Amino acid sequence: MTTPWAALLLLPLLAPDGVREVTNLAYVDGPDADAEKHKLDLYLPRGATKFPVLMWIHGGAWSFGDRAWFGAVGRRFAEEGIGAAIISYRLSPKVKHPAHVEDCARAFAWLHDHVADYGGDPGRLFVSGQSAGGHLAALLACDPQYLRALKVPDDALKGVIPMSGVYTIPALPPQSKGLLGMFPTSFGSDPKVCRDASPSSHLAELSVPMLVITETEDSAPLRFDARCLGEAARRNGVKDIRFIDAEKKNHFSIVSSLAAKAPDPSRSAMVEFIRGRCRDLDR
DSSP states (O other): OOOGGGGGGGSOOSOOTTEEEEEEEESSOSTTOOTTTSEEEEEEETTOOSEEEEEEEOOSTTTSOOGGGGHHHHHHHHHTTOEEEEEOOOOTTTSOTTHHHHHHHHHHHHHHHHGGGGTEEEEEEEEEEETHHHHHHHHHHHOTHHHHTTTOOTTSEEEEEEESOOOSOOOOOTTOOGGGGHHHHHHOSOHHHHHHTOGGGGGGGOOSOEEEEEETTSOHHHHHHHHHHHHHHHHTTOOSEEEEEETTOOTTHHHHHHHSSSOOHHHHHHHHHHHHHHHHHHO
């Protein structure tokens, strides 16, 4: 499927000086492993050790997309001294919720166990994602069951940065058409399942700092959903959550700007969020 995200593949493919790339690492082994989707790519600051690592979850309506599209995103963070793990995960309609977020949890668990082998600090792991990936990043942070099922320590995740995500999953009829059809395709139509799949339903359980990035030119439903997330945070007394609005960016240009070599305010905010959290951990 051709999407605006695919344009990221046109960015320079060679690793820049100072960035080490390790690709196609399997984070699931055994007969149940998906040979294409249970893998991740690492983008690492060359020669560094004990650096923080950001796990990036791609978007694509839970039904398309791949880590290969986002190598430039990983390179930009590695250039800033932050390792990046760009993951793939199984997609709908082959699977439905909770398979997507379970895969993200498995990738995070693999990083926690193995990133030190590549120079990263397992005590400084962060998660981010955009669109469907923003939903999955937020759900991983807000609902602890997925990481706990893999015996990942509760304090292993140090911060989360969802971008242009979906935070309330609607329970829609199976026959829903157009863009709305992605919800029953990926989550089914059971109201309880959809509620449990919604990060906003679990916000009271959020125990790490969250930076939520929105775009001034994103669609009205997504902007409304982000406002609802903020209201849920206030209702639940969640203090360590911050919202920033990327000026003149839309659902797709936010990522292409993140991946470009030119300075980008959203990337700068993400880098400072990670560095600030690491400073807090050092106190």
